[in-house]
Amino acid sequence: MSWMTPKRAFLGAAAAEGGTKLNAFDNALLKLGIGNVNLVKLSSVIPAHIEWMEKVHDVPIGMLLPTVYSHIESDEPGMTISAALGVGISEKNEGGLIYEYSGYCTKEEAEEMVRKMVEEGFAKRGWKLGEFRVASAEITVKDKPAAAVAVVVMFPY
Amino acid sequence: MSWMTPKRAFLGAAAAEGGTKLNAFDNALLKLGIGNVNLVKLSSVIPAHIEWMEKVHDVPIGMLLPTVYSHIESDEPGMTISAALGVGISEKNEGGLIYEYSGYCTKEEAEEMVRKMVEEGFAKRGWKLGEFRVASAEITVKDKPAAAVAVVVMFPY
């Protein structure tokens, strides 16, 4: 059954402001093209032979999509928040690993954290890293709540 | 595949006490008729043309049901806790949005929060609000742990 082992995936990140933390999160999802679907949170493994999409095409409103996500919200003016996902793809695209990080830091720091986690995950499994991808978003809170979100959305077809 | 874009939904809320916080949560789910199924947590979008159910009918024990839920537990005597879900349905039932809130507050305050979030979500998308529904539960902790839960359970058929 195709929902069970996804075929395609999209990696992206965005930051946004909103009237509340939840609206800020929602607005970041809208920027990523996934504000009108239902995210089902996953732990974080890439199926073999996944095909990467450049963008999220139209999907039915309310469709359930398995998604790995990292997110942080804040309403403390002056604070910088970041979220990142690091994706390691094995040689020959036989599978991959996704690690998440979010915190009060710059996106470069969040990217460095997920890079280290991907390296450790591959070393632990004895897998060879064929490709490393990262998506990160950073925002400095002004007068409204803000959110930073990074996602890998998986598609059953 | 029907699991992927739900067809029917149930909106409800309940509060309960229990011997532990998790049992209190469980007891609130039992009141809602969903204590014997497996909730798969969703972010929060209503598919187009959803049909609303008045109650949850018999479902197999352990069935996986995609569910948006807001919940809070407390074991601090004297504290009042509330959970709410606000559901906005677009004109012509072409989709909808669910926003969640829970906290140390009254249910009226939680309802007001989700109402604002629904309004912002609709404004951001340029959608017209056809109908607003809300479910909320409130409980004041006495001598046992207590939970307040609000849910939208989605059904594949």
Next chain:
Amino acid sequence: MSWMTPKRAFLGAAAAEGGTKLNAFDNALLKLGIGNVNLVKLSSVIPAHIEWMEKVHDVPIGMLLPTVYSHIESDEPGMTISAALGVGISEKNEGGLIYEYSGYCTKEEAEEMVRKMVEEGFAKRGWKLGEFRVASAEITVKDKPAAAVAVVVMFPY
């Protein structure tokens, strides 16, 4: 559809160290044979007539598996952390309940917590407890982050 009401399940627990808390969690999943799948978190009910597996057999990398899990991570040297799942099976295997606990405690304490929760859940439903199973893991943090994880992984076939 088989994803919707699982047929088989695996109960296990493990603890591990890692370079980060997330890698420690990942390493514990690897010990359990589920480091290369995607866990979809469930609330916690056992379907009727479930068949228990002794171990997790090969599954495709990145497959989505509904899983109940309890976990805790720590990087505070000297602290002992534990995670447990308690599983109560009704007489005649007509369904069951899973309760989770994790905290800064020994695994015996975590086991005692889940046992009590299972008993309350059965009493509340008027179900008769046919069998009680428990899985727990404990680790004392040394110089690296550590994780304790207990899981019930459910299989659609």
